[in-house]
Amino acid sequence: MTLAARMSRISVSQTMAVAESALRLRENGVDVVDFGPGEPDFPTPQNIKQAAIRAIESNFSKYTSVGGITDLKKAIAEKHSRDFGSRYSVPECIVNVGGKHAIFNVFSAVVNEGDDVIIPTPYWVTFADVARYVGANPVFVHTNESDGFRLTADMLARSLTPKTRLLVVNSPNNPSGAVLDDDEFVKIARLCRDRDIYLLSDECYDHFLYDGRKPFSIGSQQDLMSHIIIAGSLSKTYAMTGWRIGYILATAEIVSGANKLQSHSTSNPASISQKAALEALTGPQESVGEMLAEYGRRRKFVIERLRAIPGIRCSEPGGAFYAYPNISSAFQRGIKDTLEFSVKLLERKYVAVVPGEAFGTKEHVRLSYATSMEQLDKGLNRIAEFMNELG
Ligand SMILES: Cc1ncc(COP(=O)(O)O)c(C=O)c1O
Structure with missing residues (x-):
């Protein structure tokens, strides 16, 4: 017996593969900087944890509506409106099991087999694999490092084909931290509407x-709503x-299409998590600002330290919590590609980074700075030693 053909179109996320190797080393007692x-x-903020505990204690532990409780959908739409000036209503919202x-639901609901899906590089691995899974062709549009990896409407216009069905934009971006210029983003969305692309x-x-x-x-652009789909998550915020x-x-x-699929796959997201999410969106927001301030401090530290290492270039990430340095100078010093760079860095210096090949570029590695200053300091010292010791 063999697996279904669709399984051969996707692979296990390469970001997970590095994590596995790091985990094995750590299990053997090695001091890995990850x-x-x-x-x-x-940790999840205290008020959110308490809301979940209250939900458990009041037996809020049955099935809910497939697409989530109405109060949570309302809270999502209202928070989005407060933060961004959008105007979504409850029937235009569905709660899912993570971003x-x-x-996955969006691709399943709107993309046909044989469609082209435009994905700017560097991209988050899942976009390409889900496109392949639904039988579509990922079409990669290369953005320029010198321009901070930002997609422009001109780049998009040059990549459109009669088969283009969907453009995926992730801003702030994983892995590059790139943030689209707001006006350019609107231009891109207008082009999508004019060419009837989601x-x-x-x-x-x-x-x-x-x-x-x-x-x-x-999602704040009322005249473009017919073609815009927002995928959000509470995971990072x-x-x-x-x-x-x-x-x-x-x-x-689109929401009712996703709801139909969800009714046959996961059903509702966990009832307890929904109550926690409701508190997250409607309760105090101070923790978000505190985390952002700490990420900001780390970002400055990481970028300065990376730029001080001979042979490493790093563009300024405007958002998210990743740095995406260019390490291609190592290719003249015995390293073949970013995968080999990452493997050797882990083997020689016990530092785990993610090779840029996983994100569709050939000269970069991704470092997450969602870790302590102490770990950042230690890991960056080790990367500097690694670069110094290359042939
Ligand atoms: C760009 C991007 N989108 C979506 C997600 C999904 O996160 P989750 O499924 O935890 O909500 C991630 C997680 O790493 C991400 O980096």
């Missing part, structure tokens, strides 16, 4: 912007990765 995980190192699930905006890092920059959502709550904001038609 810059791999794309996950906050903060990844939201993205724009999926992954807002997973929507609140992690630096240097005082204000968060922006393309509220340090809730394990609780698994994400959402889609889109036309009622």
